Amino acid sequence: MYVVLGAAGNTGSVVAKALLDGSQKVRVVGRSKERLARFEILGAEAFAANLMDSGALTRAFTGARAVYSLLPPDHASTDYRAQQDKETNSISSALEAAGVTHVVALSSFGADKPAKTGPVAGLHAMEESFRQIPKLNALYLRAGYFMENTLPQVGIIKSFGMMAGPVRADLALPMIATRDIGAAAADALVKLDFTGHQTRELLGHKDLTYSQMAKIIGAAIGIPDLAYIQLPTEQVLQAMTQMGFSKNMATLMGEMSDALNSGYMHALEPRSQANTTPTLVEEFVHNVFVPAYKGQATSA
Numbered sequence: 001m002y003v004v005l006g007a008a009g010n011t012g013s014v015v016a017k018a019l020l021d022g023s024q025k026v027r028v029v030g031r032s033k034e035r036l037a038r039f040e041i042l043g044a045e046a047f048a049a050n051l052m053d054s055g056a057l058t059r060a061f062t063g064a065r066a067v068y069s070l071l072p073p074d075h076a077s078t079d080y081r082a083q084q085d086k087e088t089n090s091i092s093s094a095l096e097a098a099g100v101t102h103v104v105a106l107s108s109f110g111a112d113k114p115a116k117t118g119p120v121a122g123l124h125a126m127e128e129s130f131r132q133i134p135k136l137n138a139l140y141l142r143a144g145y146f147m148e149n150t151l152p153q154v155g156i157i158k159s160f161g162m163m164a165g166p167v168r169a170d171l172a173l174p175m176i177a178t179r180d181i182g183a184a185a186a187d188a189l190v191k192l193d194f195t196g197h198q199t200r201e202l203l204g205h206k207d208l209t210y211s212q213m214a215k216i217i218g219a220a221i222g223i224p225d226l227a228y229i230q231l232p233t234e235q236v237l238q239a240m241t242q243m244g245f246s247k248n249m250a251t252l253m254g255e256m257s258d259a260l261n262s263g264y265m266h267a268l269e270p271r272s273q274a275n276t277t278p279t280l281v282e283e284f285v286h287n288v289f290v291p292a293y294k295g296q297a298t299s300a
């Protein structure tokens with residue numbers, strides 16, 4: 001039986017679905033049983049638990065062949081790094097108490113750095129914490145920059161006729177669709193072909209800049225001259241707090257953008273067949289971005 005944390009989310013839902021499609025027994029975990037109901041229909045066991053509740057997680061992990069683990073983002077958190085550390089401690093204690101032998105944990109490129117990378121520093125701390133667990137074999141999937149991070153551009157394009165953000169327009173990023181991360185995690189969970197503590201980068205189909213992304217999105221939504229403009233981090237922080245981010249979370253995102261822009265945060269592995277994943281950015285734009293853009297247009 002596999003336990004999938006964050007099963008209602010981007011990557012966890014793909015992991016759970018892939019395992020169920022492969023006729024594996026799956027226990028899906030999230031805070032709301034209702035949001036897990038779609039997996040129950042497919043044969044999964046739904047387990048409602050908060051990641052902060054180590055006792056509940058221990059019960060959820062008991063009997064697991066392996067666990068898919070992640071630290072969910074929380075845009076409203078007033079101290080997200082402390083929240084990440086509490087969740088890490090809770091998950092670590094539960095992995096140890098339940099005697100789990102294999103975990104596939106979602107991490108990020110840049111998690112080699114202990115600090116100055118915003119939320120990614122919490123993933124470094126998570127990896128370090130899991131390394132202390134006796135008898136645990138762990139695979140840290142250090143994913144690239146989510147293509148889904150471009151979805152807030154829907155509103156920006158609608159309001160200003162351009163794309164804008166804190167990341168350099170000419171910075172080539174390893175952009176990955178979250179479905180590719182879920183697929184890679186499910187594959188690793190089935191194979192369990194890792195021992196000790198291993199990192200594996202997942203770098204998407206190819207590196208891409210925001211300027212190139214704007215061209216692809218523009219062509220798909222009928223704005224062929226769509227441009228991307230880099231804004232000063234301070235201006236983006238203000239806009240993010242207006243969009244509902246806490247000041248703390250906006251500041252951490254700003255720190256991460258600065259780390260990307262300076263090159264401090266970067267992928268370590270040269271691109272290879274093993275770390276290149278299938279989804280083209282054009283497919284993501286067609287299947288995910290355009291429907292989101294049209295959905296907003298319809299409801300506006």
Ligand SMILES: NC(=O)c1ccc[n+]([C@@H]2O[C@H](COP(=O)([O-])OP(=O)(O)OC[C@H]3O[C@@H](n4cnc5c(N)ncnc54)[C@H](OP(=O)(O)O)[C@@H]3O)[C@@H](O)[C@H]2O)c1
Nearest residue numbers: 006008009010011030031035050051071072108143145146
């Ligand atoms: N954005 C990027 O470019 C990027 C790149 C590399 C790595 N990452 C990392 O990827 C991770 C996010 O992965 P994701 O997108 O798959 O996650 P996600 O979809 O944002 O969230 C996963 C699920 O976790 C559940 N959850 C939230 N808080 C919870 C809590 N306190 N207790 C139990 N469950 C909780 C939520 O479901 P319920 O509401 O139903 O509980 C949510 O759907 C983060 O650690 C992020 O740092 C991001």
